Every structure is written in C-alpha cells, then in structure tokens.
Amino acid sequence: MTPIKTNCPRDCYDGCGMLVEPRDGGRFRVLGDPDHPVSRGKLCSKCALAYNGVWQEPSARLLHPLKRSGPRGSGAFTQISWDEALNTVADRMTTACNTHGAQSILHTHYSGTLALLAYLFPNRLFRHLGCTEVDPDTICNAAGHTAWTLMFGSSVVGFDPRTIKDTACVLVWGANPSHSAPHAHEHWLGEAPGPVIVVDPIKTETARRATLHLQPRPGSDAALAFSLLHCLQRDGKFDRAFIADHTVGFEQVASAIASADPAWGERQTGIPAGDIERAAAWYGSGPALLWCGQGLQRQKTGGNIMRAVGLLPALTGNLGKPGAGISYLNVAPIVAGLDLDWLGGGDLARSSPPAVSHMHLAERLEASDEFQVFFIWNTNPLASAPAQHRLRRALAREDLFVVASDVFMTDSVRHADIVLPAASFLEFDDLTFSYFHLHMGSQTKIREPLGESLPNTEIFRRLAGALQLSEPALFAADSELLDALMRQWNPGFDYAELQRRGFASVSEDIFIPWSAHCFDTPSGRIEIASQQAQEMGLPPAPQPWADAPPPHGHYRLLTPASRWRLNDSYANDDNIAARSGPASVHLSPSDAEHLECQEGTRLRLHNASGELVLVATIDTDVQPGTLVSYKGRWPLLEPDAATVNHLHIPQCADMGNSTSVHSTLVEVSLA
Numbered sequence: 001m002t003p004i005k006t007n008c009p010r011d012c013y014d015g016c017g018m019l020v021e022p023r024d025g026g027r028f029r030v031l032g033d034p035d036h037p038v039s040r041g042k043l044c045s046k047c048a049l050a051y052n053g054v055w056q057e058p059s060a061r062l063l064h065p066l067k068r069s070g071p072r073g074s075g076a077f078t079q080i081s082w083d084e085a086l087n088t089v090a091d092r093m094t095t096a097c098n099t100h101g102a103q104s105i106l107h108t109h110y111s112g113t114l115a116l117l118a119y120l121f122p123n124r125l126f127r128h129l130g131c132t133e134v135d136p137d138t139i140c141n142a143a144g145h146t147a148w149t150l151m152f153g154s155s156v157v158g159f160d161p162r163t164i165k166d167t168a169c170v171l172v173w174g175a176n177p178s179h180s181a182p183h184a185h186e187h188w189l190g191e192a193p194g195p196v197i198v199v200d201p202i203k204t205e206t207a208r209r210a211t212l213h214l215q216p217r218p219g220s221d222a223a224l225a226f227s228l229l230h231c232l233q234r235d236g237k238f239d240r241a242f243i244a245d246h247t248v249g250f251e252q253v254a255s256a257i258a259s260a261d262p263a264w265g266e267r268q269t270g271i272p273a274g275d276i277e278r279a280a281a282w283y284g285s286g287p288a289l290l291w292c293g294q295g296l297q298r299q300k301t302g303g304n305i306m307r308a309v310g311l312l313p314a315l316t317g318n319l320g321k322p323g324a325g326i327s328y329l330n331v332a333p334i335v336a337g338l339d340l341d342w343l344g345g346g347d348l349a350r351s352s353p354p355a356v357s358h359m360h361l362a363e364r365l366e367a368s369d370e371f372q373v374f375f376i377w378n379t380n381p382l383a384s385a386p387a388q389h390r391l392r393r394a395l396a397r398e399d400l401f402v403v404a405s406d407v408f409m410t411d412s413v414r415h416a417d418i419v420l421p422a423a424s425f426l427e428f429d430d431l432t433f434s435y436f437h438l439h440m441g442s443q444t445k446i447r448e449p450l451g452e453s454l455p456n457t458e459i460f461r462r463l464a465g466a467l468q469l470s471e472p473a474l475f476a477a478d479s480e481l482l483d484a485l486m487r488q489w490n491p492g493f494d495y496a497e498l499q500r501r502g503f504a505s506v507s508e509d510i511f512i513p514w515s516a517h518c519f520d521t522p523s524g525r526i527e528i529a530s531q532q533a534q535e536m537g538l539p540p541a542p543q544p545w546a547d548a549p550p551p552h553g554h555y556r557l558l559t560p561a562s563r564w565r566l567n568d569s570y571a572n573d574d575n576i577a578a579r580s581g582p583a584s585v586h587l588s589p590s591d592a593e594h595l596e597c598q599e600g601t602r603l604r605l606h607n608a609s610g611e612l613v614l615v616a617t618i619d620t621d622v623q624p625g626t627l628v629s630y631k632g633r634w635p636l637l638e639p640d641a642a643t644v645n646h647l648h649i650p651q652c653a654d655m656g657n658s659t660s661v662h663s664t665l666v667e668v669s670l671a
C-alpha cells in the first residue's frame, strides 16, 4: 500500500505535511511528507515520537464511554454504551436548562486539535442552546489580539513567509521557534538574507543562532521598543510620510521616544546600550519583518507591550511592501474565503452569555449557584489553566455535573462524571491550516477509530439527537461540511483531490498584506493613540514601561513551550517522558550559588497560588532573577500531582482578560 498523505492538526506554527505508511499488526509509521515545503520529509522529535508511540497505543487511549464509579478524580469508572452516556448527559443538560437556564452550562475547549471540523463544529450545539463559553484565548493570546486589533484593526493578518527573501532584517520578539515552530527555526529563519535579531529573556536555541540576541529582563519590552525607536528617529529612519498618511496619535508617544536614549534603555531592560544601537540600525536598514510570539504578551502589561512593539513598523513604515510586515497569528489570509463563523454556529446563537476568562474559571466554578454542568472538550484545563489546586477543588463539587471528551485519560477526564472518547486525527477526515505559513491541508482518515471512540463532530451530532433537537445545522455530515468549506475556499478542485495532493498553498501569488494601507480601525489608520483603549480604562497610547525587577527574595518564573510536549499533549508518551526527564527548573549559576543549590537539588517554589518541588538545572542561558520551567506536564504523572500551573496566579493582563503567566513571581527554598 502506498503511503497516505495527511497533515498535523496540532496547535503549532509549523502545520506539517505528513505521510502515513501501514505496518504490521495494524500499526502505522507516521513520517514527514518530503513534498511539503515546511516539514520537508521530517517531523519534529516530539510528534515523531508521540505519533508513533502513545497515539497508536490502544491501552493509552479512551476506547469506550465511561461513567464515574468512585469519588471525583479517583479514576474509578465503569464502561457504558454511547446511548447511556449521551442520554445521561442530555438529561443533565436539559435539567440545567430548565432549572437554571442554558447559561448554567459552561463549556471549555481549546487546542487539542485545530482541524477545522473537530475544532469548530461542536460549538454549534452550545451556541444553539445559549450555553456559556470559557473564552479559549484568555489562556494564550487574548491580550495580544486585543492590542493589535486596536492598533492595526487586526491581529491575525501576518506577513507571507515567502517574503523573507526580500527582507533586510528579521526581528523575532518573544517567540521561541526552536521549540514552538521547529521547522521555521531550522529552515525559514535560515533563509533570511540579512541579520536575525531575537528578543528573549532566555538564550533559546533560536537566540543562539541569531545574529544578535537581546536578553531583556522579563516584562521590560515596552521600554526596549521605545529605546529602539529613539535610535531609529535620531538616525532618520522614521518614515514621515507614512506616519502622516497612515497613523494617528504619533504626538502622544513623541516625547517618551525622545527621552528613551539607549543608556536609559539599558537601565530599564538590562540590555547593553550598544546592542540596542545595533538592533535599531539593522531594523532600520531596509524592509524588516517583525514576528511577535505569544510569550511576549503573557504579562501583566502584555497589551501595552504589544502596542509598544507595534510602534516599530508603524513609525518606520515597515508594512505593506515586500520584505516588511508583522506577524502574530497569521490566520486571516489562509481562512479568508472560509465562513468559520458558520462552521462554528455563530448564526445559531439565540443568546450569547458573556464568556468566562480562564483567569476567573476556578473562582466562578467554585460557587454552587452559577454553573450546573461543566463540559470539557478538546482541552485539559487541569493541566493548562491557572490556579490548578483551586480548579481541582471546584471540579470536586458534587453538585456540578462534569462531562469530558478527550483522546486520553487526562487529569480533566479523571474528574468527569461521564467520559466521551474522541477519535484521533488518524481516524477521521478534516481540514488543517497553519497560523504561520499559507497552506491548507487534508487530514485523511487512515483507519477506523480505536475502540468505540468517535470524531468530535459525530459525538456532538449524537448528543444533539439525544437532546431531541431538530435544528438541521446540528446534524450536518462531515462530507457535507468539507464540501461546503472547499466550495468557500474555491481552490479549483474538490476535497478528494486535496487528499491526493495532501496540501495546497492558498495563494500562488505572494501576499502583501496592507499594501493598500487600509486599516480596519475607527480612523482607518494605524491607531498609535486609541479612543477605544481609553474607554477600556487604559492609557490612550502605549507607554515606555518596564516591570521592576522582582523584589528581594523573589524570582520571575517563565513557563514557555517545551520542545518535548505540545501544550499538555504528549506528557503521557513514555519515550518523551524518558527524554525530557523529571520536571525541572532552570536557574542561573549565580542564583544557584545564592540558593546554595547544585545540579539536581530539589527546590521548593511557592507563591499565593501554590507550591511545587522541581529539580534544579543550572543553566547559563537563564539570567539571574529569572527561573524557567517548561509547560505541558500532567499533574497525575507528577510526584506531587501538580505542575507549574499550580503556581500560575490567575491575574489578568491589562487587555483581553488574558493570562499573565510569564509575570508569575515565586519564592524559592531548598526542598
């Protein structure tokens, strides 16, 4: 049998093309597609291990619907039929609707799969009923989205990666592609004809490979942006005509830029003034690309930081021409023709109760009068969300009915009353995309779902049936949805042909966003100063702020993407667990000396949210005062049943009710 082309649906910038070769014993070998321009015949280490490991391991998968038969979280379950599972869920949802209203059903979902049908279709049911949603982006990137939407009118229009050949400089700010986009790190950044500058408090592998690494103190990026702007203005690199024609509010940042000389910048950020000068000279030397990662805005003032960094392209005119541009999440060009609101049932919503931020989730769930049903699908909040201990306590509420749908028995699934087993990406057809490069792909069914597991779409069609709903949109077949999406996209071929090709670029022509300089803001220009920001109680224009270094005895804990796990997926793969070792905390040699700790010493980290014991790794890539521990473990696989999100204080950023996880402060002692 010839290998079958499919695509990776994980929440990752790379969105790789893959080949699947059948092997003996009903197993498959999952490889990178040599024809795919991103994967180029190779998968990243984590996906290569997990897709050929735990994802194909029947004993690790949820194979049947289950009902709880012991205390919450104990893991005691009894196998039941799909009918019993769905009728039980439907009964409890109906009772909640009748007694407390549909808004008392809270559902949370995010990024287990980003394949369009599996990711969006289940929302139809919840929207049709009028249930409350946990706003998914509040755990990831909502501050950045709010900030750049205010400023540029969109946060999802990125540069075409192919224009890297036209650029004089690439500035990677608060992203770590060596972990979070390994193929972009390996291939794309290597294609830059000029200098690559990385701004990151950690000397990541991408920073190490860069022409220049600026290593700021965490949370000092707005000050760094103003200092770079000071140099650019002084050296005549501002584009006066662009500022006059396409921006509003420059006068509101002018004096702060004038004061932000590199010596001031060095004091605020810890970056040598000479490096600030060098970076500004390179960024100002020609068209420049700016890639802002999601780590950048997970700060208490993350919105201000994104707006301050956004001043660089706005004041130097680095937008709307080849080799210039910005990228945060590059989705708009890919899904431009697709009606994703229709796919997710936006038009079915009769009423939309206000969404709940992840920062308020534990607190809101704890109160017994508000939510009666908690429905968890495509996400694992007991691993990924803040205030882990408090959330677990909230989930222990006996009067709360908890439903969970996942591929594996995660911590969140263990806390469910009813478990609905989901099929994996090898087991159903779907459409994939990337939020960096401009390709759509087919996710092709390679084999039947393991056990009785079902694709998300089928689970929610059956649930709509059990709820005796009649809205036809809730019962749309996958083939119907895929055909409709293909018609909307209109590439000139059908889904079967896409499956044969594996993937297709959404545009053969190079895409130059904002070339017409039309910004979807109230003024139609880039809003350096924003009335809307003021109405949100924020300064109208970005401020040159830097977080103060942590107070004496405290450390700033960063918990970014791990190279071994994809969010909290893959923690249960034995090979990955062996390679990534025990949960550790990286600290600088001077902090290690101060704490009298050696390599391997057990350190106790604690703050108002919780405490956690981690193994010390002494690491010169980490600056003094900062600690790093990579995200993505499962509490149930850890010695103290806790992960870094035990320490994650649910404190909103300045915008979007979003996480400020990289602002977390901890105290440390020997365990």
Ligand SMILES: Nc1nc2c(c(=O)[nH]1)N[C@H]1C(S)=C(S)[C@@H](COP(=O)(O)OP(=O)(O)OC[C@H]3O[C@@H](n4cnc5c(=O)[nH]c(N)nc54)[C@H](O)[C@@H]3O)O[C@H]1N2
Pocket (backbone or CB within 6 Å): 011, 109, 110, 111, 112, 113, 118, 139, 140, 141, 294, 377, 378, 379, 380, 381, 383, 384, 385, 405, 406, 407, 408, 410, 422, 423, 424, 425, 456, 559, 560, 561, 566, 567, 568, 569, 631, 644, 645, 648, 661
């Ligand atoms: N400390 C700290 N915490 C963080 C972050 C951080 O930087 N630091 N980052 C945050 C970010 S950026 C994000 S996006 C979140 C992500 O948090 P999550 O959404 O919780 O993470 P994922 O691992 O992407 O997916 C969750 C689950 O979806 C399941 N799944 C996969 N495919 C399917 C499917 O087809 N159907 C169903 N029903 N389930 C499926 C997986 O098995 C997995 O258990 O975590 C956040 N948490």
Ligand SMILES: Nc1nc2c(c(=O)[nH]1)N[C@H]1C(S)=C(S)[C@@H](COP(=O)(O)OP(=O)(O)OC[C@H]3O[C@@H](n4cnc5c(=O)[nH]c(N)nc54)[C@H](O)[C@@H]3O)O[C@H]1N2
Pocket (backbone or CB within 6 Å): 011, 012, 013, 046, 111, 140, 141, 173, 174, 175, 176, 177, 179, 180, 181, 199, 200, 201, 202, 204, 216, 217, 218, 219, 220, 221, 292, 293, 294, 295, 296, 299, 558, 559, 560, 561, 562, 563, 564, 565, 566, 567, 568, 631, 632, 662
């Ligand atoms: N291997 C792997 N890949 C992933 C994921 C994963 O968990 N593992 N998660 C996926 C998801 S959901 C997302 S959202 C993306 C996230 O991927 P990225 O956009 O790369 O974001 P993070 O990994 O959170 O953080 C990136 C960098 O920001 C830095 N950072 C932290 N604080 C600051 C600061 O104050 N200033 C600056 N300049 N930098 C700072 C961190 O040190 C880190 O190196 O990756 C996706 N890809």
Ligand SMILES: [Mo]
Pocket (backbone or CB within 6 Å): 011, 139, 140, 141, 294
């Ligand atoms: Mo994310």
